[in-house]
Amino acid sequence: MKVAVIQLNVGENKSKNLSKAVHFIDEAAGKGADIILLPECVNFFGDTAEIINQAETIPGPTSDVFSKKAKEHKIYINCGSIYEVADSKYAYNTSLLFDTNGEIIAKYRKIHLYDATFKDRFTSKESENIRPGNKLVTADTEFGKFGLSICYDVRFPELFRSLALEGCQMIFLPAAFPQYTGSMYWETLLRARAVENQCYIVAAGQYGKSYNGNVFFGNSLIIDPWGTVIAKAHEGEGITMQDIDLSFVEQVRNNIPTFSHRKPEVYKL
Template sequence: MKLVAIQTNAGADWSSNKATLERLLGQLPPERPLLVQLPENAVVFGSKGAALECAESLGEGPIQAQMAEWARRLGIWLVVGAMPTRIVSSEKLHSSSLVYNDKGELVGHYHKLHLFDVEVSDGHGRYHESATYQAGDGLTVVDSPFGRLGLSICYDLRFPELYRALRELGADILLVPSAFTQVTGQAHWMPLLQARAIENQCYVLAAAQAGDHGNGRQTWGHSVILNPWGEVLACIPKGEGLIVADVDLSRLAAIRRQMPVDQHARMKAVWRENE
């Protein structure tokens, strides 16, 4: 079983992004089963108008149909890192991660919980994701041949309680599709990912955007696959491309058995006592 992270430099035009994804998916290794993750904003990366133009209702629309077709035709599990989906009776959107099995069936979705409303010392300056998006309100873990998949998106990475909750729900692989800025990525991307892998004893699959996207926005890249010991199995620092690594569930089980941190965690008991 293998994990794949695809790194892109997406823009505001879906047709151009689609051509890039088609080309990179053509470079996948022949082994199956294969879990392939696209980065955050792989469908569209641009203005609010561009997101609204590409947004689809969950489970409907030509973009999601294309994702399902790729999964089915290539015989892969495909994770759409994040794309805009519509909300009934709201002008805002969800940033949604979608999981397709190798039959092209949508078997899970997750709406981004933590929205990126921050000031960054880069050419773009201020980011205000909540102007376009509405935060989700639930966690998602999906059963798969690779183990249980715990879903998250980008800025979620800074909130360890989310990943602890996913671990308690049985997650074996933490999915972190992202578009970290150049500034924040250089400072914090790898330490945060390794912390989430180590403290939860999970594989981490983190596909990222990379490069200059215009309007002063630059992303860090460094898509990476980590094992439950926090070791880097594969990384692509810059440019478009993909990385591949094996999943060893017996190694994961051994690490958890030898150092059973989940059994030793006492904060839940402390919180209950203080309620």
């Protein structure tokens, strides 16, 4: 299968953001993509006070756009994530996977919320506007079994190990990593998650300056089960593609059968 990651610089104009996403989806499909991953907050990134106003129901206007494109091109599309209505004060940060018929076959709500403070750099308080999810989400396809995650989730290896134990051969991670933390550990964490779970990691990031002057790291990656970066985005918006054979996952797991070597009775909390 051919996997494409789309790197975008998302702003406050929802229609402009979706127009760019659709443009790159059409281009990737034209190049033979079977599966497409977009970044976190694919249709809106702006003032946190606007999150609730921009949140949508699912199905809704944004999910309909991706559903139609998946059906039109007969491809799988992971929308990255969008804000989903939770209640009058909160939204969910939700990732959707569409199948080749345009049906939503997986819906994952971000579990780990990014609350962080870097003095004189930036502060994030995702929990002020976002409710966390509480469920692992996987999807069975004709290519294999996929797992879903979002951005800050990458710092929590328990989630990725749980997805691997559920049988996932490839895990998606759409993100909007800031430049500062991204330069420190984005690739390191992604490669670690791939190595320790012997699976493919497909990560699509936002790139460039955001609405308030903060800068996204970009560096969208596709990583194989040995932890090798087999595709990496250039600077800027665009598409990065890679052929993947999921049978390689089983080969690696047979070479070093770490799952059968686990001792959960020892390190269970």
